[in-house]
Amino acid sequence: MNPDCIFCKIVKGEIPCAKVYENQKYVAFLDITPVNPGHTLVIPKEHYEDLLNTPDSVLDGMLNDSKKIAKAVLKAVGAEGFNLTVNVGPVSGQVVPHLHIHIMPRFPNDGHHLFKGGAYKEGEIQKVAEKIRQNL
Numbered sequence: 001m002n003p004d005c006i007f008c009k010i011v012k013g014e015i016p017c018a019k020v021y022e023n024q025k026y027v028a029f030l031d032i033t034p035v036n037p038g039h040t041l042v043i044p045k046e047h048y049e050d051l052l053n054t055p056d057s058v059l060d061g062m063l064n065d066s067k068k069i070a071k072a073v074l075k076a077v078g079a080e081g082f083n084l085t086v087n088v089g090p091v092s093g094q095v096v097p098h099l100h101i102h103i104m105p106r107f108p109n110d111g112h113h114l115f116k117g118g119a120y121k122e123g124e125i126q127k128v129a130e131k132i133r134q135n136l
């Protein structure tokens with residue numbers, strides 16, 4: 001637990017949230033600035049800054065539970081699909097440094113757009129792939 005962390009305070013019940021799910025490891029609640037109604041955050045009860053700092057044992061089951069919650073979100077708000085997002089680091093837009101998975105229900109013509117794809121220069125894609133393989 002981090003006493004200065006807003007999500008730790010939610011876990012401890014020190015600040016209110018619209019909770020939709022809880023088990024031994026995780027809590028899920030509605031995002032207060034939703035992309036669309038039903039936008040849900042799934043967090044581990046333990047404090048870890050981001051995905052890369054979270055032990056595998058804590059992550060184990062988080063995606064399965066997110067899937068279960070996402071199904072309920074879709075039914076509840078009548079959405080046909082959703083985006084599942086984990087921001088890592090301020091450069092990605094991570095504002096709250098306590099790991100969270102966003103479940104964002106989507107509707108046709110809701111005005112939201114995914115990142116615009118770019119292009120690789122000649123031969124660049126193979127070089128980037130090779131560098132990634134070397135770092136695994």
Ligand code: AMP
Nearest residue numbers: 006017030031032033087093094095096
């Ligand atoms: P991120 O940009 O990935 O760090 O997302 C953090 C999210 O937490 C934002 O979408 C905020 O709207 C949401 N958020 C911040 N404080 C609260 C809160 N007290 N209750 C619910 N959601 C929150």
Ligand code: ZN
Nearest residue numbers: 005008047098
């Ligand atoms: Zn925390």
